[in-house]
Amino acid sequence: MLKTALLLYPDINPFHFSVPYMAFQEAAEDGLFDVKIITPTGKPLKNNMIQPKIDGGLALLHECDIIVIPGWADADTRPDAATVHALQTASQRGAYLVGLCYGTYALAYAGVLDGKKAATHWLGGDDFSRRFPAVSLDINSIYVEDGNIITSAGTAAALDCCLYIICKFYGVKAANKAARVLVVPPQREGGQAQFIEQPLVQSTKDRQINTLLNGLRDTLHLPHSIDSAAAQTAMSRSTFTRHFKKATGATFLDWLHKERLQRSLDLLENTSLTIDQIAERCGFQNTVSFRTQFYRYYQVQPNVWRKHFGGV
CATH class of the missing domain: 1.10.10.60 (Homeodomain-like)
Known part of the structure; x- marks a missing residue:
């Protein structure tokens, strides 16, 4: 069983959390993943979110094979120093780090994406590129794998990314079973484009x-x-x-x-x-x-x- 951590952080969007939670919990029913829910402090978040049982704090990341960050509440906010250190340490030992949607921001702030390719929601493309010029942002792909880092675009793409991870480690049959239970199609290929609205120049100063x-x-x-x-x-x-x-x-x-x-x-x-x-x-x-x-x-x-x- 692959030990998989889902990181809850302050002001997390419950829907963003539910995507990897449902995908990996479904595969966990077949004994494929040992899913751990963690927070930076090891205690429940102080918000109105209905939270699952918290398994512990950042120390648990030392024993996890996969660490998932479901979204990120504020692009202007860096993860706290302890979380950054934990992500850097996990990356150095070869654990898989997964940033879903704006979760890519958290990984970029931690410096683990420098020199790598990554994906995020297309709405954040320009902002992300300005903040993190050392990261090669692929704004077209719905998810990208580069070494031990996997990142995805928006919510639907995040589910595709989770199904891809299940497929990567346990094969198409396991991924398709999870997709059927979740009542979604089998995962799309990562290179499939995000459906991006591209406004055209209507007039100029000339x-x-x-x-x-x-x-x-x-x-x-x-x-x-x-x-x-x-x-x-x-x-x-x-x-x-x-x-x-x-x-x-x-x-x-x-x-x-x-x-x-x-x-x-x-x-x-x-x-x-x-x-x-x-x-x-x-x-x-x-x-x-x-x-x-x-x-x-x-x-x-x-x-x-x-x-x-x-x-x-």
Whole structure:
């Protein structure tokens, strides 16, 4: 049996705690995990959360194979010094450290993620990268394993991550059994993209570029190139490229791809058009090109996106 610690901390979100608790407790029923509930002090938290029996404090981490931090209440708050030391010690001896959703922040504050790849909820991506430049953040993946550190994105991805851990140590059969009892699909692959909302630049401080952008949005189905766009603004190719990047923060082709893909999302979600028809209306040269670009940005195929978000 793998000794697995779930760390309760002040102001923890009970729902975030319930995800790994239910997943590992279910596997514990089959004798796979010995689940320990710990707090930094070894005593129940002083909040209104209905808490399971507390098994002890940080000293228990010395004997645990897996240590799970379910979320983190405040991105501005560092774990206390004793918790940081316990996590560092556990990492040094090779225990698996698991940060679910914003639990990745706690591991990063402890310094155990330096030089490693990690995942967290996409909403925290920019903030996390600013705070922890030594960590290679993978904002697309729903969970990431790097050495003895496993981190995940948001709540649903946290459950996928827990099922992955069960599968990693005890195989697909054990993970699938836990998934069936929890009434969820078998875990998704870690490389599957988070469904991230990516707002597009609607206007810029450059009126000439704004006029061009509005015209391009109205004619996405037509072929466009850097040269044709530069001609519309009466600029040379090099001058246009410089002005466009300064105004939008993107290259012309990258902007055009994203606008076309954004239009395709609307058509996938709100129409019954075929994939071929959507590709044509969004200005892709052919359906293969559309599928390739779509997968590049979203890590799923267009029909999978429609299955998840289609309302027609």
